[in-house]
Amino acid sequence: MEMNMDFLNVGMMLKRNARHYPDKLAIIHGSERLTYKEFNQRVNRLSNALIGKGIEKGDRVAMLLPNCLEMLELFWAAAKIGAVIVPLNPMVRGTDNIYQLEDCQPKMVVFHASYEEDIASIRGQLGFIRHLVSVTEERGEFFRYSDLVEGQPYHEPDRSISENDEVNIMYSSGTTGLPKGIIHTHKTRIMYAFLWGMEYGVNFNSTVLATGSLVFNGSVAFMYPAICAGATYILESKFDKDEIIGLIEREGVTHTMMVPTQVITVLDHPGYDPARLSSLQVLLALGAPLPQNRKQQLASELPGRLFELYGLTEGFLTTLRPEYVLEKPGSVGPPMIFNEFKIVDDSLQEVPIGETGEILGRGPTMMTGYLNKPEQTEEALVDGKWIKTGDIGFTDTEGYIYLVDRKKDMIISGGVNVFPKDIEEVVSSHPAVSQVAVVGIQDEKWGEIPVAHVILKPDQIIESKELMDWANTRVAAKYQRIKVLSIVEDLPKNASGKILKRQIRELYKN
CATH class of the missing domain: 3.40.50.12780 (ANL, N-terminal domain)
Incomplete structure (x- = not known):
């Protein structure tokens, strides 16, 4: 007998825990501490608000938010009504948001108050968006999130959602071109919950801390096993x-x-x-x-x-x-x-x-x-x-x-493939070094040459040439020798904390 699994969806995780473990601590965000019952009620209230605004199954809801409770609520409320949540990178500002918004064509965009000027400057090019909602305490030209959910009922939304329906669109970081919207279904997110939960031992008594931005898949992925297991999930703003x-x-x-x-x-x-x-x-x-x-x-x-x-x-x-x-x-x-x-x-x-x-x-x-x-x-x-x-x-x-x-990071120097990771391992082994990034830059003679940017540990002092000479005597081959080494205060990173090597390479372009 074939089993029909068309009823499986992400929202069932939260609904189950709210019913069976209502008083279990679910969410910690700053001074806020919510039980599963309280968090589920907030999510249901938002779910019903979205339905009231005409958000249908398959419609996209984009967010331009830092890590916050509203962001968490949107992830789960959208899942419960079959909408597709699209987290946009909060480090992208102004007109740079137009490409992704035009690409995903959301019916609603929810954004932090600090982005009101950005949204106002591009709203004329975004006629497909029916609702612009600001997470703000002040009344202004945009509809407020608090007004959106005010007075909404706490009951579970009535929508039929299956495992093959879309649930997220996660945009790539765009390191190799324009960002691409990566589509995930309820089924793939359920598999994240079970695979990560089993591999990393997330259970009812676990306390899972998220410090990375929820616009990146790695951060989002750990949320699903935490909520699925009924664990306590701590969301830090940054x-x-x-x-x-x-x-x-x-x-x-x-x-x-x-x-x-x-x-x-x-x-x-x-x-x-x-x-x-x-x-x-x-x-x-x-x-x-x-x-x-x-x-x-x-x-x-x-x-x-x-x-x-x-x-x-x-x-x-x-x-x-x-x-x-x-x-x-x-x-x-x-x-x-x-x-x-x-x-x-x-x-x-x-x-x-x-x-x-x-x-x-x-x-x-x-x-x-x-x-x-x-x-x-x-x-x-x-x-x-x-x-x-x-x-x-x-x-x-x-x-x-x-x-x-x-x-894409491989350096070709004198016709030889040079891998930055090999050089980074050597440089990072110096006792004064905290972080290092190696990139290839254009060179008239060799095609490309290795360049290193280094952050030192607190209270450590060493000259760039001394560190470069130290490293160049320890790399495995001559073609791995660093030609330029700069000691810097910081390295360019995206919102998840990953080093953006392309920005380092840009520094050396004429």
């Missing part, structure tokens, strides 16, 4: 290096995720003490490789906590467990359960074990495609099943993947 250690200690945080720059910032903070982070069961690093010397530090000071995740918003996932962080140096782990991979050459033929090629992957969290981009979707998907990652790597005999570098 990553605050001076507050995060105290927050983990005070709230007994069991799970959190950070990009490597954030991990390093915590480890180098004057207030860092492993004992203050003893409640952590999982510190999930993702978004870029964490230097090996930092993995060794964590294995010594916070043993058994460091997991690494490699994945694409498009949907392929691997994970490296703490037991193998030192045993498999440089690996991002095997595929997560129900995920598969292969390493291929430029002709898309599999290469032997140990040889490098592009990583292709597939799994149950795969996107359905890129919004309005059938040709790019077809180009990204091999045989309609395998996603091209754009990353160069190899595998060992046990099926562990090793990243060599991003295909």
Whole structure:
């Protein structure tokens, strides 16, 4: 007998916990603490408000918000009524928002008060938007969010939603061209909840801390297992290096995720003490490789906590467990359960074990495609099943993947492929170095040459030439030698904390 699963949807996670565990602490945001019953009532109130404004199943609702309660409510309210939520990057301002808004054609846009001038300046070009809603306490030219939900009923919305309906459109960071809208369904998000929940042990007694912006898939992905399991979910407005250690200690945080720059910032903070982070069961690093010397530090000071995740918003996932962080140096782990991979050459033929090629992957969290981009979707998907990652790597005999570098970041110097990650590992091993980014810049003789930007640890002093000479005597080959090294106060990062190497390269263009 075939089972009909058309009723499965993301909203069921929250509805269940509100009914069966109404008094369980669900959400912490600043001074706000909401039980599952209270949070679900707020979500239902917004769901009914959206229905009242004519938001139909399949309609898109865009958000231009920092991490806030309204953002969380929108994620879950849209899911309950079959609308498609589109988080837009709050670092993008003014007319730069027009491209994505025109691409996704939302019926409603909800934005923070600080974006009112931006929206006012472009609203004449956005005739397809029926409702512009400002999250503000002041009355003005835009409809207020508080007025939108005022007086709305708390009952569950009545909409039929299935696992194959769209639930999110997540825009890529646009590092290799214009941002692409990556479409996810209720089914893929349910799979995130179960796969991440199982892999990282998120359960009813967990406390999950989110510090990354919810416009990025990694941050969003950890929200689903937390709510699905009935855990307590802490949403911070932003990553605050001076507050995060105290927050983990005070709230007994069991799970959190950070990009490597954030991990390093915590480890180098004057207030860092492993004992203050003893409640952590999982510190999930993702978004870029964490230097090996930092993995060794964590294995010594916070043993058994460091997991690494490699994945694409498009949907392929691997994970490296703490037991193998030192045993498999440089690996991002095997595929997560129900995920598969292969390493291929430029002709898309599999290469032997140990040889490098592009990583292709597939799994149950795969996107359905890129919004309005059938040709790019077809180009990204091999045989309609395998996603091209754009990353160069190899595998060992046990099926562990090793990243060599991003295909687009590879430096070709004198006809030789140079991978920035190899140079970064050397530079980051210097005791004075906190963070490093290596890029290739144009050179008349060599084609490209390696350039390094370095942040030093607090109270460390070293001259650029001394550090460059130190590194150049330790790299494996002459063609890896750095030609320019700059000591800087900060590195350009996106809202998730990932280093934007393209902005460093731009500094060297004439």
